[in-house]
Amino acid sequence: MILRVGHLYPEYLNIYADRGNIAVFVRRAAARGHELRVEEVTLGTPLRPGAHDLLYVGGGQDREQAMIAPDLAARREAIRAAVDGGAALLAVCGGYQLLGRGYRGRDGSWLEGAGLFPHETVAGETRMIGDVLLESALPEAPGRTIAGFENHAGRTVLDPGAEALGRVVAGYGNDGSSRLEGCRVGRAFGTYLHGPLLPRNPWLADLLLSWAVAHATRGAPEALAPLADELEAEAHAVAAGRARSRGGRPA
Ligand code: GLN
Secondary structure (H helix, E strand, O other), rough: OEEEEEEEEOOOOOOOOOHHHHHHHHHHHOOOOOEEEEEEEEEOOOOOOOOOOEEEEEEOOOOHHHHHHHHHHOOOHHHHHHHHHOOEEEEEEEHHHHOOOOEEEOOOOOEEOOOOOOOOEEEEEEEEEEEEEEEEOOOOOOOOOEEEEEEEEEEEEEOOOOOOOOEEEEEOOOOOOEEEEEEEOOOEEEOOOOOOOHHHHHHHHHHHHHHHHHHHHHOOOOOOOOOOHHHHHHHHHHHHHHHHHOOOOOO
């Protein structure tokens, strides 16, 4: 089956190897006999609701975020319609911030967001950098751990009742104090975890791909056939070990 991916602003938001997440989607879809067709959606190109089974946006520095923020915010309705229509979505760091209500930079400038995630972000004086380990807060993945790398000035505060991606075991997470990381709305995930995220958390890639297949077939989500994933498990263990060596608290 052909799965249609909309990759938002890849030439602007692609920091810390986030493009690797697309490579993981392509490989893991192909291993199940699906073809991923990746369409770049950037400044001024249309984003038609229903045109994609999966949307992806990576991270970037404040400068690049400012270049695309107005264009992204103008897609508020299209992104909401896509997610309400059952498309899967993964947003990393800068993209995650700009899919909330907005991001206030170090210089006090406000970047209006697309309002998909119930949160706001304010840049702090220090950067939150290092390996991160989370315990999944997803009902679909109880007890799973998520490992990655974070590097952000933004402190993202979830609205009361908002769903996080995970609870912080080691590292900063959304804001360095709530012990929550990421956010989830329907089949949309946002996270600060770079690395890229997916090679060391293959089950997360498969969960998103299973939703993309369900969207493409207008059927119910079904778990994808498992893959060997030894290398992925080893990468996860290394990243988790590095995060734990931080002693469960921010650096
Ligand atoms: N510029 C944003 C921040 O510093 C996002 C950084 C990123 O995408 N890694 O918080």
